[in-house]
Amino acid sequence: MSSTVTLTIDGVEIQAQPGQTILKAAEAAGVYIPRLCAHPDLTPHGSCRVCTVFVNGRPQSACTQPVAEGMVVENASERVTDLRRQIIEMLFVEGNHFCMFCEKSGHCELQALAYRLGITAPRFPYQFPARDVDASHPDILIDRNRCILCGRCVRASRELDGKNVFGFVGRGPHKRVAVNAEARLADTDATAGDRAMDVCPVGAILRKRSGYTVPVGQRPYDRRPIGAEIESARKPGA
Amino acid sequence: MGDDLAEGIRQICAACGNDRTRMMDIVRQVQARYGCVSSRAMDLIAAAVSTHRVEVESVVSFYAFLSTRPKGRVIIRVCDDIIDRMRGGERVAKAFSDALGIGFGQTTPDGLITLERTACIGMSDQAPAALINDVPVTELSSDAAWEIARKLKAGTPPDKLVQRIGDGQNAHPLVQSMVVNNLRLAGPVVFAPLETGAALRKALAMSPQEVIRDVKTARLRGRGGAGFPTGMKWDFARAAEGPRKYVVCNADEGEPGTFKDRVILTECPDLVFEGMTIAGYAIGSDTGILYLRAEYAYLRAYLEDVLERRRKHGLLGRDLGGRERFSFDIRIQMGAGAYVCGEETSLLSSCEGLRGDPKNRPPFPAQKGLLGCPTTVNNVETYCCVARILDQGPGWFAQLGSKGSPGTKVLSVSGDCRRPGVYEVPFGVKLAEVLQMVGGQEAQAVQVGGPSGQMVGPPEFQRTICYDDLATGGSIMVFGPGRDLLEVVDAFMEFFIDESCGYCTPCRVGNVLLRGQLRKIIQGRGEPADLENLQSLGTAVKAASRCGLGQTSPNPVLSSLKNFRSLYETRVRENPDGLQPTFDIRAALGEAERITGRKSAVFAQ
Ligand SMILES: Cc1cc2nc3c(=O)[nH]c(=O)nc-3n(C[C@H](O)[C@H](O)[C@H](O)COP(=O)(O)O)c2cc1C
Ligand code: SF4
Ligand code: FES
Ligand code: FES
DSSP states (O other): SSSSSSEEETTTTEOOOOOHHHHHHHHHHHHHOSSSSTTTTTTOOOOOOEEEEETEEEEEETTTOOOOTEEEEEEESSSHHHHHHHHHHHHHSSSSOOGGGGGTTTTTTTHEEEEEEEEHHHHSSOHHHHOOOEOOOSSEEEGGGGOOOOOHHHHHHHTTTOOOEEEEEOOOOOOEEESSSSSGGGGOOOOTOGGTTOSSSSSSSSEEEEEEOOTTSSSSHHHHTHHHHHHHTTTTTO | OHHHHHHHHHHHHTTTTTOOOGGGHHHHHHHHHHHOOHHHHHHHHHHHHOOOOOHHHHTTTTTTTTTOOOOEEEEEEEOHHHHHHTTTTTHHHHHHHHHTTTOOOOOOOTTEEEEEEESSOOOOOGGEEEEEEEEOOOOOOOOHHHHHHHOOOOOOOGGGGOOOOOOOGGGTTTTTTEEEEEEEEEOOOSSSSSOHHHHHHHHHHHHHHHHHHHHTTTTTEEEESSOOOOHHHHHHHHHHHSSSOEEEEEEEEOOOOHHHHHHHHHHHHHHHHHHHHHHHHTTTSSSSEEEGGGGGGHHHHHHHHHHHHEEEESSSSSSTTTSOOOEEEEEEOOOSSSSGGGGGHHHHHHHTOOOOOOOOOOSSSSTTOOSOOOEEEEHHHHHHHHHHHHOOOOOHHHHHHSSSSEEEEEEEEEEEESEEEEEEEEETHHHHHHHHHHTTHHHHHHEEETSEEEOOOOOOOOTTTTTBBBBSSSSEEEEEETHHHHHHHHHHHHHHHOOOSSSSOOOOOOEEEEEEEEHHHHHTTOTTTHHHHHHHHHHHHHHOSSSHHHHHHTTTHHHHHHHHHHHHHHHHOOOOOSSOOTOOHHHHHHHHHHHSSOOOOSSOO
């Protein structure tokens, strides 16, 4: 028995470590599977569903599903891509995203995924929810209009900072990220140095006084599409 | 008052061992005693059990029966299920509201009574119904609502509202409820008599492996909806390593139109507990947990009493059966109002004192379940089947029902039929036969399996109830000729929106969008292309959702689109001017017109 697992992604055979998730295994082989809630330093969450792939014909989230010998994974097909587009569009209409004047523009993973998947305008009607902004903290801003509930901040605070600054409250469409205080971030032990403030894929958690420092044209996703860093590492011949 | 709160919470937490995994018990008690779990209460609880305040808030804000803002000492929860609405529930709701002088979601100024709506409380066969705190009141009329409101305002305690007492064990001194069983057909598996302890004795005379083998030979599949083979699940749980193992009984029964577990727990709790004990022996567990939905809290004292009696009779406790060293006990874990907690991994989250979010799979509960330990989660009825299989033998069981689906199924039938209630039928029965039995032959549609199941019409009535054809966890809702089926579909979508945990995007957002598209069609603003949009969005939500809730929530739309397509087609039309019919220029201008105080000169009408 070899200690690696062989599977195929869109017909291409790859080797993976037993116990690895499909997402990680694909990444190691230079195959990008779009994702939002997954983050390399955090335990998988499985909430955004952008990483959905078909495994032996059945939908699974690649960030949580472990590889298995002989697995047939469908990642870049039209039906998977359309599924992902619909999910991204849902996230756009669920919140209030005005990319053109958002500090995170050009750095935003949601925006970058929309570009990569060729979304020009969402097919669903905007929900225009009333969401709040918390600017109480001297160094950090929370703009819940842009929050996509990926839970990265919640996990980073726990797993990387050893704190518990954030948590989910409410249920269903009323679910939101709350802070570990009655209402204000300023009343928690959050600091600008927390890793939790680095991981937001969108512009919902920002450090104050750091926006717009990179000129348009030179921002990370101006230069190359999201996922390109993974694909450029593709092994020759794979 | 403030210090009373601090002292009260200290006591409640201490009585729960200051154990944060018992958060559900803690917050339920705080809610009951103080009418809410206030901001200060959350701080105090967090400090007492050494957790973070936001963790407490995440739990309190999740469950419908808990709240951070004060509620009345009496809470009236009017069941807002579609069946109740069909039986005059709206009139009853209005009567409560008029009599109390408050709207839904409000509390009387004296802080006495709060009025709310709630999802199906498991009384669809005696709708319209409501819960007054823990007390179910059924077959309501607007007169009855006025009368109840009058008495409550005069200070009558909720349990004194019950005047007529239901049949069977509903009359037990510890139940004393007006709920009736409506048990109309008792079958040989669940509702036949069984000498208490007989099945357990037979099980303990065998090895655990032999018990599992019998359950497999009987080809028992789960009765909760998913239909997983029970013996196989137990094999996994038995084989998995863990410091301890758990046997969990899923009595969350939240699928609208399902109320058979209510009747089973009322009339044959011993059978359920015996099945759980046998499961404990089979997988090597010493702890059973009955997860009881908050709506059935009125059965709790009675069930505790049954457990106590079983302890006295040596059917629970240490060294059962003498021969092998096997100890097993059962406790009851109350829910707090969340349909999703019927999903087995959400249920386990809830038992761990967390929000009822489902967990990522793998690992499956049989490998790593409650607190990381191997756990088998089974439905109430499944445990009844287990006890009967051990008593009567797997061969006897396997010859009941149909080839692929041995045994019987307990159905709960509601809606437009003459004899709503509970029927234990052999698997393989035709839907038409069921309709005949219940007096619902005129049905234009039947919802099989609740909102998460399928809506079928007369061409499908010859199909059979079994795992391979029309599967159901028990819910059968009958809709007569006069009903607007799209309103039914809409009510089901509203239910899923309210009950989604909100963890994953497709379910949290997709269901809201799906309902929006549906309402557009219902209101006559839809175009033919919208049918395709519904189909594609529904398909996406099903495919991409994380748990069974989202994976089935589009079913009302998708199954009605398939089986009742003309209902949609007659309501949509091509828009002659080629403009988007969803766009209403007058509405779009409305707010600006209000602010400026003048009307648009261009788009005047
Ligand atoms: C949203 C949702 C709600 C559920 N509610 C229940 C329930 O109330 N009772 C139940 O037994 N199973 C329910 N289930 C199924 C459980 O997840 C699980 O499959 C079942 O309890 C296993 O028991 P069984 O194999 O004996 O049927 C539900 C599933 C989902 C997705
Ligand atoms: S499908 Fe997703 S949002 Fe819906 S209940 Fe399941 S995990 Fe929660
Ligand atoms: S990246 Fe897998 S679900 Fe979000
Ligand atoms: S560009 Fe602002 S959140 Fe994405």
